[in-house]
Amino acid sequence: xxxxxxxxxxxxxxxIAAGMVRILRGPTAADRMMVAQLFGTCGVAILLxxxxxxxxxxxxxxxxxxxLLAALATMTFVRRTWQGNDGEGADGYPx
Amino acid sequence: xxxxxxxxxxxxxxDLGRRMPLRFFLFSLVWFxxxxxxxxxxxxxxxxxxxxxxxxxxxxxxxxxxISLVGACRFIPxxxxxxxxxxxxxMRRALSPRxxxxxxxVSYSTFLPEGAARVFFVNTISLLPGTLSADLxxxxxxxxxxxxxxxxxxxxxxxxxxxxxxxxxxSVKEKK
Amino acid sequence: xxxxxxxxxxxxxxxxxxxxxxTVGLLRFPDIFTRLHALTKADNVGxxxxxxxxxxxxxxxxxxxxxxxxxxLVLIASSASCHLVARCAxxxxxxxxxxx
Numbered sequence: 305x306x307x308x309x310x311x312x313x314x315x316x317x318x319x320i321a322a323g324m325v326r327i328l329r330g331p332t333a334a335d336r337m338m339v340a341q342l343f344g345t346c347g348v349a350i351l352l353x354x355x356x357x358x359x360x361x362x363x364x365x366x367x368x369x370x371x372l373l374a375a376l377a378t379m380t381f382v383r384r385t386w387q388g389n390d391g392e393g394a395d396g397y398p399x
Numbered sequence: 400x401x402x403x404x405x406x407x408x409x410x411x412x413x414d415l416g417r418r419m420p421l422r423f424f425l426f427s428l429v430w431f432x433x434x435x436x437x438x439x440x441x442x443x444x445x446x447x448x449x450x451x452x453x454x455x456x457x458x459x460x461x462x463x464x465x466i467s468l469v470g471a472c473r474f475i476p477x478x479x480x481x482x483x484x485x486x487x488x489x490m491r492r493a494l495s496p497r498x499x500x501x502x503x504x505v506s507y508s509t510f511l512p513e514g515a516a517r518v519f520f521v522n523t524i525s526l527l528p529g530t531l532s533a534d535l536x537x538x539x540x541x542x543x544x545x546x547x548x549x550x551x552x553x554x555x556x557x558x559x560x561x562x563x564x565x566x567x568x569x570s571v572k573e574k575k
Numbered sequence: 576x577x578x579x580x581x582x583x584x585x586x587x588x589x590x591x592x593x594x595x596x597x598t599v600g601l602l603r604f605p606d607i608f609t610r611l612h613a614l615t616k617a618d619n620v621g622x623x624x625x626x627x628x629x630x631x632x633x634x635x636x637x638x639x640x641x642x643x644x645x646x647x648l649v650l651i652a653s654s655a656s657c658h659l660v661a662r663c664a665x666x667x668x669x670x671x672x673x674x675x
Contacts, residue, residue, distance in 0.1 A: 308584075315591055319598040326601050326610075332669070334607055334660050338614055341656060342601060345618040346594060348649055349625050352642070353587075356629055361638075368433070368645055375652030382659045386667075432640045486593050486620025489613050493600035501674050502609055522654040525661075526619060531612055533661040543608045543661065543671060 309357030313350045320346045337381050344374025422452040470565035477561055478523070485528035492545065503547040504533065507540050507555050516566045523558060530554065579631050586628030593621030606672035607664050615657040619650055 323342045330336055348367045355363035426448040434440040492499050511517045521540060524532040529549045534541035544551050562568070600613020626646045630639045 312587060312591060316594055319594045323598045323601050332607060332664075334664060335610065338601065338607075338610060338660070341614055341653065342598065342618065345597075345622055345649060345653060348645065349590070349594065349622050352625065352629055352645070356632070364641060364645070365433070368648065371645065371649045371652055375656050378656035379659060382656075382663045386663050429644065432637065432644050435637050482616070482623070483620055485616040489600055489616045490593060490596035493596045493603060493613055493617070498600075498603055498605075500604065500609055502606075502671055503673055504671060521658060522651070525611075525615055525654045525657045526650070528616075529612075531608060531615070531661055532658050533608065534665045535662070541665065543612075545609055545612045 306357045306359070309353045313353040313357065316346050316350045316353070333381075333386055337378060337386075340374060340377055340381075344371055344377075347371075347374070418456065419452060422455055423448060426451045426455075465567050467565060467567050470561075470567070474561050474565045478526075481528060481558075482526045485526060488528045489545075500545050501547050502543065502545050505542045505544055505547075505551050507542055507552070508538050509540055509555075509559055510538070511559060511562060511568055513538075516562060516568055519566070520559065520562050523562070524555070527554065527558060583628040583631035586624050586631065588628075590621045590624030590628065593617045593624065597621065607669060608661060608671050611657050611661055615653055619653060622646060622649060 320339075320343055323339050323346075327336045327339050348371045351363045351367035351370060355361060355367070427444075430441075430444045430448050434444060509517065509520060511520050517535070517538070521532045521535050524530050524540065524542060529545045530551060531543040531545075532540055533543045542551065542555070594617070597613050597617030600617060601610050604610045604613055623646060626642045630642050633639055633642065
């Protein structure tokens with residue numbers, strides 16, 4: 305019965321993997337960074353399902369840290385990388 | 400509104416003695432939820448909660464808001480319904496054979512006062528159907544909408560009123 | 576107990592399509608703003624449904640509280656980072672895609 309949770313987690317993993325195409329396509333750095341956001345929410349859901357499926361409550365704490373780290377990563381990216389000069393033109397597209 | 404509907408009241412003057420215990424209690428609650436009934440955990444938990452409470456007072460001494468219980472009872476179902484609708488809306492647009500979108504920018508000026516109420520408004524916009532807060536200058540919020548045919552203006556006003564009731568903002572005083 | 580378990584399973588299964596459509600939107604929508612729409616809204620609803628389903632299946636109130644705390648934190652974090660990315664895109668003068 306608990307295998308079904310792991311199956312659900314695999315579906316979500318496939319959703320992340322498909323989202324990775326956006327990293328390749330871009331075009332702006334923020335488009336790529338959005339996949340990290342996807343990783344955050346999907347990752348939390350995967351960890352919650354695994355916590356249930358493997359009956360390991362430690363994964364719940366990892367899920368919590370994961371969500372906060374994803375938010376932190378996006379904020380740092382916006383403040384430090386994207387607002388500064390990183391080889392992109394004023395329009396946000398690679399120059 | 401009668402006094403007994405208040406659950407929090409940060410509104411008062413700079414009396415630390417009153418705010419500190421409340422924040423200490425809230426952070427203790429978070430710690431309890433995270434760690435459970437483990438008594439030994441409080442050896443780390445107590446200093447951590449104390450530091451968190453001090454830090455939050457340092458960073459935001461007075462949020463200047465008070466939450467109304469009646470407002471919360473109205474706001475939570477409203478928010479849950481609207482955010483579910485927004486998910487369904489996005490799903491419908493993303494999965495249709497040709498993405499049905501007609502995006503555009505709308506400028507909206509809010510009567511909500513600066514600070515917690517406005518920040519809350521801006522963050523909630525992004526979770527409602529078809530709207531995304533893109534910018535904030537003073538009281539003008541730039542909203543990106545995924546469908547210009549939707550009644551954006553009415554939705555914004557509806558949300559604004561819900562937040563005004565939730566955070567006890569008197570709309571009459573601020574509106575010009 | 577069995578009814579709660581099945582109801583929980585129903586909500587978990589209901590949550591999965593939202594995640595998938597969030598990814599589809601991320602890949603198909605034409606510009607950064609519309610992609611943010613897809614990502615923020617669909618994923619949060621999906622996570623909310625999965626958390627609601629797991630909460631129905633959990634056996635202690637503490638676990639329910641913990642799950643909802645996680646949901647609340649993800650909600651705050653994703654709406655804040657969504658706004659930050661959108662605002663930065665506006666400052667960079669990225670033109671929103673509009674229907675020709």
